[in-house]
Amino acid sequence: MKPTNISDPNYFHKVVDCQWACPAHTPVPEYIRLIAEKRYSDAYMINWHSNVFPGILGRTCDRPCEPACRRGRVEEEPVAICRLKRVAADYKSDITDRLPKIPEQKNGKHVALIGAGPASLTVARDLLPLGYEITIFEKDHLSGGAMRTQIPRFRLPIEVLDEELNYILEMGTINIFSNEIKSMNSLLRNKYDAIFVGTGAPLGKRLKLPGFEEAKDNVHIGVEWLANVAFEHIDSIGKRVIVLGGGNTAMDCCRTSKRLGGEQVTVTVRSGFDEMKASPWEIEDAMNEDIPIVNFHVPRRYILDEGKLVGMEFEKVRKEYDEKGKRLLVPTGEDPVVIPCDDVICAIGQENSFPWIERDLGIEFDQWELPILDKETFQSTREDVFFGGDSALGPDNIITAVAHGHEAALSIHLHCNGQNLQDRPGPLISLDSQKMGIHQWSYENDISNDLRYAVPHAEKEKTLNDLNLEVELGFDEKLALAETMRCLNCDIQTVFTDQLCIECDACVDICPTDCITFTGNAEESKLRENLLAPANNNDQDIYVSGTLPTDRIMTKNEDLCLHCGLCAERCPTNAWDMRKYLFNTAKAANA
Amino acid sequence: MSYIRKPKFHHPDLKTNDLGLTRRDYEGTLTTLCGGCGHDSISAAIVQAAADMSLSPHRVAKISGIGCSSKIPSYFLSKSHGFNSVHGRMPSVATGANIANKDLHYVGISGDGDSASIGLGQFCHIVRRRINMLYIVANNGTYGLTKGQLSATADVGSKTKSGEESLYDNIDMATLAIELGASFVARSFSGDKKQLVPLIQAGLSHKGFAFIDVVSPCVTFNNTNFSSHGYKNTWENYISLSQVDFVPMKEEITTSYDPGQDKSITLHDGSVIHLHKAGNDYDPTNKENALQHINKHKKEGEIATGLLYINQSTSDLHELQATVDKPFNLLSNHDLCPGNESLIDINNSFR
Numbered sequence: 001m002k003p004t005n006i007s008d009p010n011y012f013h014k015v016v017d018c019q020w021a022c023p024a025h026t027p028v029p030e031y032i033r034l035i036a037e038k039r040y041s042d043a044y045m046i047n048w049h050s051n052v053f054p055g056i057l058g059r060t061c062d063r064p065c066e067p068a069c070r071r072g073r074v075e076e077e078p079v080a081i082c083r084l085k086r087v088a089a090d091y092k093s094d095i096t097d098r099l100p101k102i103p104e105q106k107n108g109k110h111v112a113l114i115g116a117g118p119a120s121l122t123v124a125r126d127l128l129p130l131g132y133e134i135t136i137f138e139k140d141h142l143s144g145g146a147m148r149t150q151i152p153r154f155r156l157p158i159e160v161l162d163e164e165l166n167y168i169l170e171m172g173t174i175n176i177f178s179n180e181i182k183s184m185n186s187l188l189r190n191k192y193d194a195i196f197v198g199t200g201a202p203l204g205k206r207l208k209l210p211g212f213e214e215a216k217d218n219v220h221i222g223v224e225w226l227a228n229v230a231f232e233h234i235d236s237i238g239k240r241v242i243v244l245g246g247g248n249t250a251m252d253c254c255r256t257s258k259r260l261g262g263e264q265v266t267v268t269v270r271s272g273f274d275e276m277k278a279s280p281w282e283i284e285d286a287m288n289e290d291i292p293i294v295n296f297h298v299p300r301r302y303i304l305d306e307g308k309l310v311g312m313e314f315e316k317v318r319k320e321y322d323e324k325g326k327r328l329l330v331p332t333g334e335d336p337v338v339i340p341c342d343d344v345i346c347a348i349g350q351e352n353s354f355p356w357i358e359r360d361l362g363i364e365f366d367q368w369e370l371p372i373l374d375k376e377t378f379q380s381t382r383e384d385v386f387f388g389g390d391s392a393l394g395p396d397n398i399i400t401a402v403a404h405g406h407e408a409a410l411s412i413h414l415h416c417n418g419q420n421l422q423d424r425p426g427p428l429i430s431l432d433s434q435k436m437g438i439h440q441w442s443y444e445n446d447i448s449n450d451l452r453y454a455v456p457h458a459e460k461e462k463t464l465n466d467l468n469l470e471v472e473l474g475f476d477e478k479l480a481l482a483e484t485m486r487c488l489n490c491d492i493q494t495v496f497t498d499q500l501c502i503e504c505d506a507c508v509d510i511c512p513t514d515c516i517t518f519t520g521n522a523e524e525s526k527l528r529e530n531l532l533a534p535a536n537n538n539d540q541d542i543y544v545s546g547t548l549p550t551d552r553i554m555t556k557n558e559d560l561c562l563h564c565g566l567c568a569e570r571c572p573t574n575a576w577d578m579r580k581y582l583f584n585t586a587k588a589a590n591a
Numbered sequence: 592m593s594y595i596r597k598p599k600f601h602h603p604d605l606k607t608n609d610l611g612l613t614r615r616d617y618e619g620t621l622t623t624l625c626g627g628c629g630h631d632s633i634s635a636a637i638v639q640a641a642a643d644m645s646l647s648p649h650r651v652a653k654i655s656g657i658g659c660s661s662k663i664p665s666y667f668l669s670k671s672h673g674f675n676s677v678h679g680r681m682p683s684v685a686t687g688a689n690i691a692n693k694d695l696h697y698v699g700i701s702g703d704g705d706s707a708s709i710g711l712g713q714f715c716h717i718v719r720r721r722i723n724m725l726y727i728v729a730n731n732g733t734y735g736l737t738k739g740q741l742s743a744t745a746d747v748g749s750k751t752k753s754g755e756e757s758l759y760d761n762i763d764m765a766t767l768a769i770e771l772g773a774s775f776v777a778r779s780f781s782g783d784k785k786q787l788v789p790l791i792q793a794g795l796s797h798k799g800f801a802f803i804d805v806v807s808p809c810v811t812f813n814n815t816n817f818s819s820h821g822y823k824n825t826w827e828n829y830i831s832l833s834q835v836d837f838v839p840m841k842e843e844i845t846t847s848y849d850p851g852q853d854k855s856i857t858l859h860d861g862s863v864i865h866l867h868k869a870g871n872d873y874d875p876t877n878k879e880n881a882l883q884h885i886n887k888h889k890k891e892g893e894i895a896t897g898l899l900y901i902n903q904s905t906s907d908l909h910e911l912q913a914t915v916d917k918p919f920n921l922l923s924n925h926d927l928c929p930g931n932e933s934l935i936d937i938n939n940s941f942r
Contacts, residue, residue, distance in 0.1 A: 074600040439593050446595035502822045504627040504810060505782055509635035512598045512615075514605065533602040550826055562598050569593045572627025572810045 001524050001553075003546045006495065009427050012581040014541065015558050016491045018081055021068035023403035025427075025585050026050040028065060028081055029491040033443060035087055036484040038477070041095050043088035048095070050584065052122050052168075052402050053147070055160045058086025059472065060151050062248075062279060062397040070488050073537075074513065074560055077452035079486045080475075087480040089160070100129035102171050107131030109416045112192040114181050117145020118398045119389030120198035121168045122405025123412065126588040128171040130413065135192075136173050139180035140231070143169060146200055146390070147398060149227035150249065152256050153468040184357040184385075194384050194412045197371075198401070201390035203353040206346050207244060211302030215309040215344070219302070222249045222347030229256055229467075238342025239263045242312055244299060245347035246276035251286045253345045258289055259467045266339055267293045271329060272319055285471065288457075289464060294339075298329065303338060311340040350395045361385075370394060377421040378408040386412060406587055413588040425586035434492055434578045435568075441578055443492055445565040448485035489563045493581045496554055498546040500575035507567035507576055508532070513560040516567060518552045531557055592623045609645035617642045619669040623662070629781030629807030630659060630729045634666040636784050637698065637727075640791040641668060644839055651696045652688055656681040656710060659736050659809070660702030660729035668698075679710025682717035682726075686908075689722050692920045693909050696795055697724035703744040704734050707762045711743075714764075718771040718800055723907040725794040725801045728764050729781075731809040732820035739812030746819035752812050761819075766885055768802040769878060769900045775801035776881075776900040777835075780825050781808070783896075789837035789864070790898065796837075798859040799907045806894065829894040832884060833875060834867035856901060866898060875901050 004011060014020050018028040027046060034043035047054035061082050069078030109132050113120035116138035124134045142148060143165050147156070169175065181187055187195065204221035206212070212219060218238070222245065228234040241262040243254040246269035257265045267286065269276055273295040276283060287293065297314040304310060314337045317329040352369055359365070362382040364372045371380050371387050378386050388404035390396060411421050434442045456473045457463075463471045475483060508516050514533035521527070521544075528535040528542065535542055540559035547553055568576040597618070605613045617638040622631050641651065648670035655661035657678035664673050672695070676684040685699045699717075706714045706728050717726070732745035741749070744764065745757040768776045775797040779787040787805065794801035806825050808814050814821040833854075840861030854866045856876075866875065874880050881900040888895040919927065 074603070447598055449599055502627070502810075502814070503782060503826065504629065504808070504822055505632045505635070505784070506627045509631050510597070510622075512600060514602045533604055536604070549823075560602055562600060564595070564598050566593060566595075566597065570622075570626040570631070572625065 001521060001527055001542075001544045003498075003553075004541070004543045006543075009429050009583065011541070012431070012493050013427075013583045015493060015561075016581065016583070017068040017070050018065035019491070019583065021064045022051075023064065023400045024051045024406065025403075025583065026065075027491065027582060027584065029487055029489050030582060031088060032079070032081070032084055032484050032487045033489070035084055036444070036481060038091075040088050040091040041093050041098070044092040044095060045098055047085055047088060048167075049587075051399060052125055052405070053118060053164045053398065054085050055089030055164050056147055056156060057399060058082060058084075058089050059156050059160070060147070061085070061399050064399070070490055070560075071486060074488075074562065075451070080452055080455070080483050083455050083472075083475055084480060084483060087475050087477075090474050091477065096167075099167060099171070102128055103131045105131065106133055109133070109193040110135065111412055111416075112137065112187060112190070112195045114187075114195065114197050115145055115199040115389075115391070116140075116143035116175075116177070117198050117200055117389055117401065118147060119392075119401040119405040119408070120145075120196060121165065122402045123196050123198070123388065123409040124171070124173050125168045126406060126409035127412065128168075128173070130588060132416075134173045136175050136177075137179055137181050138175070138177045141178040143175070143177070145198070149230045150223060150252065152226065152229070152252050154255070154259065154463060154466070154471050155252070157468070157470050182356050184361055184363070188361065192384070193416050194386060196408055196412065197385065197387045197391050198389045198405070199354075199391045201350040201352045201395040203351040204346065205348055205351070207299060207348060209299060209301050211304050211309075214304050214307050215302040218309040218343045220343065220345045222253045222345050223350055225345055226252055226256065229260070234260070236261045240341045241265045241343050241345065242339055242341045243267045243345045243347055245269065245349070246271070246278055246293075247347060247349070248278045248282050249350075250347035251278045251282040253347050254286055254291045255289055256467070257343075257345065258291065258464055265291050266341075267291060268297045268299065268314060268339070269293065269295050270298050270317070271327075272296060289460065296329070297337060300336060302344070309342065309344070311338050312344060313338050350390075352391055352394060354391075368394070374421070376407065376424075377411040378404055379411055379415070379421055383415065406585065409588040410586065410591055413591050417591075419591070425590050427586060428582075428584040428590065430582045431493065431495070431579045434580050439569045441492070441565050443489050443580070444485065445489070445563070445578075447488055447562060447564060448482070450482060450486060452486065453479050453483045491581050491583075492563050492565070492578050494543075494556065494561060494563070494567060495577050495579045496543065496545050496556070497575050497577070498548060498554070500573045501545070501548055501554065502573055502575075503548055503550055503552070504572060506570040506572065510566045510570045512564065512566070513562055515557045515559075515561045517555050518548070518550075519555060520551070521547065521553045527555060531555060533557075535559060593621055597621050608642055610647065612642065612645075614638055614642040616670075617648065617668055619664070619666040622666045624659060625811045627810035628659065629731060629805070629809070630663050631666065632781035632784065633727065633729050633787070633805055633807055634663050636781075636787045636791055637667045639784065640788050640795065643788070644792055644795065646696060646795070650694070651698060653698050653700065654681050654685045654688065655700040656702070656705035658702040658705045658734075659731075660807070661700055661705055663729070664698075664700055679705050679708070679713055681705065682710065682713040682722075685724055685726075686717060686720060686722050689724060689908070690919065692918045693723065693914070694918045697722070698795070699724055699726040701726070701728050703728060703730045703732060703742045703764070707743040707764060711762070715767075715771055718768055718773045718802070721772070721774070721800050721905060721907045721911065723799055723909070725791065725797075725803070727791075727803050727805060729807040730764065730804055730820065731807050731813055732818065733809045733813035735809045735812050739809070744820070745813075749819035750815060750817035752815055763885070763889070765802070765804045765899055766882055768804075769882060772905070773802045773900070774799040774902040774905045775898075777802070777898045778804045778806070778894070778896045780806045780829050780894075780896060782822065782826065783829075786831060786835065786896065789835045792837040792839070792862075793835060793858065793864045793898065796858045796860050796862045797901070798903075799905055825894060828892055829896050830888065832873045832895050832897040832899065835898050836865040836867065838863045838865065856903070859903065864898070875899060878902070
C-alpha cells in the first residue's frame, strides 16, 4: 500500500464516524466535550452553525450519527449523541448576542423561498447575514413546515420549536404566510435573483380498498391528519383506531391517537417487524405506550355496518425469498383477520407533488416527478431555481434538509455573484496537537466503561392524557456528564511521523485494541489479514506509514481505535501525536 | 508515567485460549517505565506467550531482583504469584521456591546489573544447580535506574548518552550460561516478538534451566548511535542463527517443514520446536559449535540471536537430588518432619 495521505480532508473526517455520517457534518465530539465542561452555550453554537436547529434536532433527529458511533463497535451501544445535543439546548444561556449581525446595507440581491420548513430556513439563515433580502412564502399561517405539522408536541414542545424558528425569522425575513404558491410562472415574473423550493413531500396516500368510498370519512391520511392535529383542527378520534404503516409517521399517528381518545390503537404492517422503517427508539416509545404492532398483515378491505366503518380485514402473510433472493410476502392461507375499528389512519408513504410548477419554464422533472438536479449544487435545470429538503430528492429527514439548505445557499450565493457553482470552497479544517505535558492531553482520555444512559421519561399516566406534555424529560446535568464521558473523542487523531519512529514497539504493546502493527508492506487485502488482529471491517481505513529503516511499515487499523492516546504517551520520540481535527463544511459565508 | 488505566475494551475478535482467557487477561498493571523501554516489549511477549500456551496464571511464579528490569513482573500476569526480592538475589529466592513447589512454572526476571554484577555469583550457581525455570535477563547495558552508568554487559567502546565509553570487555551472559551448564540458552531482542515469543514458550516448556538474554534498549540513557545496546545498533547488527517455531503439544502441526532446512526437537512436555536454519549449518545441540558461532559473530560486530544451545538430556535439581514426586509444599508435617524415631533410624544407618 502507498502511505496514507492524511492531508486529504476526508481521511481524518472519516475517522470521526459520527460527523462523517451526519448529513450536515456537525463536529460532534467537539460539542460533547464542551457539554462535559458545562459550556452549554458554546456547545449549542457549534450545533447551531452546523445544523441550525439543535433544540429541535436534539429531540427529533433521525440520528444517522448513532449507528455510526465507534462506541457501538467496541462496546454495545453508541453514545446518546442526539440527546446530548438536547442538553446543550436545554441548559444554554441567552445566545441572541452570538447570532450573526444582519447588515443594514443590503447587497441588492433578493431571493424567494417557497415553504418555511427546515431547508428554506437554513437558506435564509445562511444568506441573511450576507445582506440578502429574503422573502418566504408559506401555505400555512406559521413557519416550521414538517417540524411543526408532522412532529407531535409531546415530542417537540412548541416553545422549543418557536425559539429556533424565531432566531431566523427575527433576522428580518419578509414573510408571506397563508399564501400557497399556485404558479411558479407568476412568481418568476417578480424577477427574484434566485428561487429556492423547499415545499417538502406533502402528498400522503389513502388506501383505496373495497369499502373505501363508504368509509372514507373515517379513513385519514397520516401526514394531513397530524397537520390538522398540530393546527388544532382535529382534537378527537374514535375509540378504536388502526394505523397502517411502519414508518415514523405511523408511530406519531398511533401515539397521537392514544392522546385524542383512542383506547384500542393498533399499528399494522405488511412486512416483518424487523423491516419496519421507523427508528427503533420511536417503535420502542410506541410500544411503551401499550400500542400493539401487528406484522405480516396485509389490509384487504374496509368492513362496514350500515354504511359506517366498523373494522378492517387483513390477510396474513409470511416472508419467503425467491431464487434471486428477493423478499416476497406469501399468503399463509389462514383465515383472514378482522380488527374492529372506528378510524383508519394511512401512514403508508409520502410523495412529491409539483402541480404548481408549469412544465414549460425550463425546470425539468424525472419519471418520479422529482426535479432533475445537480446533486451537489441543488440547482435545477433552470439556473436561478434551486431545490432542497424532501422536495429535492424525496422524503428524508430534517437534518438532511438542513444539509441541502447549506449547499443550496452556497450555490445561490455563487450564482448571484456570477461565479461557477462547481467552484465550491473546500472545508474549513485544522489539525492541532493536544499535548499538554509528557502524559497529559487537553482532552479527557480516560474514557468511561459505563453503558449507555437512558433518558428519563415523564409518567405515562400524565403524558397519555396531555397531547402537549413532553414525554422525554431529557438528561439532567449529572446524567449528561456521565454520558459525555462515554464519547471516545474520535476527532482527536493519532498522527504518525515516520521519520521520528525508532521501532521500539511501545505503541504496539500498549494499544488496548490491537490497532497497531509493524509489518512488511503488501496489498491492502493481504495487509488487513497480516495485522496483529485482522482488520475485517472494510468500511474503515487502515493508516499506513512510509517505509521504516527495517523495511517494515506502520499500519494502524482505524476501526477500533479508542483514541485513548496511550500510543502517543508511550512513544519516546513523539512519532505518535494526538491532534484535534476540526472539520466544518464551507457555508455561503465562506465563499 | 501514564496516569490513566488501560481501557478495558479490547478487539472484539481477540481470540480466547483453552481456558477461555484472552491475551488481555494475562496483562498486569500499566507500566511505569519510560515510554519506549524494551522491557515493556518483554512483558508483552511474556503475556502473549502465556496466553498462547493457555498457562493457568495461578500456576506461575514471577521472581525478580532489583532494577528497571525487575519491576516488570508487575506489568504481566497479575493473577500469578510474585516475589520482588533483593538486588542480585533473585536466584536464591527462585531456588527456594522451586524446592518448595516444583510444580509451578518459574519465571525469573533480572537485568544486566542484577545478574552480571551484584548477582553474578548467584547467577553462576543457579545455572550450576539446574533449577527448572525460565531466567530472563533484560539486557540494556546500562544502569537505568541510577541514570545511565555503563554496566558489565556493555561492549568495549560502547558509549552512553553522557559520552562515557566502556573500557572493559563485556560479560556475555549467554556464553557464560552455556559454559556453566545451562541446558537451554537463547538470545533475542525486545523489538522482535516473532522470535522472542516462541523462545519464551520453548523456555517455559523446557525441563531444566532455560536462559534468555534479551537485548532490551534503554531508550532514555543508552540509546545513542554509539551504544552497543541501542535500537539502531541492534536492528542493524542482529542476526538470527535459527528461526524458532513453537508448537504446543495439543496442537496439530499444520505448517510443512523441509527436513533439509528444518530441525524438530520434541520437548519433555510433548511440545515441539522447529528450528529453521536459514541457510547456515548451525547446530544448537552442539555446545562447542554453538560457542564458536557466537564468538565468530561477535568478532564481526554481529549479535547472534535465536536458540543458541539446547540439551535435553540433563537432569534438573530435583532429579539429581532424587526428591519425592510430590511437591514439598503438599507433603504433610509428619512426612516433612517424621519425628525422633526416624531420626534415630537414620543415625543408626550411619553407624
